[in-house]
Amino acid sequence: MGVVVRVPTPLRRLTNGQGEVEVEARTVREAIEKLEQLYPGFKERLVDEKGELRKFVNLYVNDEDVRFLKGLDTELKDGDTVSIVPAIAGGLAL
DSSP states (O other): EEEEEEEOOOTTTTEEEEEEEEOOOOBHHHHHHHHHSSSSSSHHHBBBBTSBOOOTTTETTTTEEEETTGGGOOOOHHHHHHHHEESSSSSOOO
């Protein structure tokens, strides 16, 4: 069992229309790397050139905002759910 990543509609074109994908990862950062391996172009939509979470992207682990946890270094365990939520107003389109 791995981690379920909920993919918002604007990014589903990268995941062949899938709204949820499963990856094996120990941290949010590692989950993003796995998503990039499976779906090239995914990472650049979530993190900037410095490797930091983009301001217009919110990531939640089991309904907890990673910005209030350990950011991209937030630990994950089997069965966790990572939700990608784009900002509703302003910012760049995913």
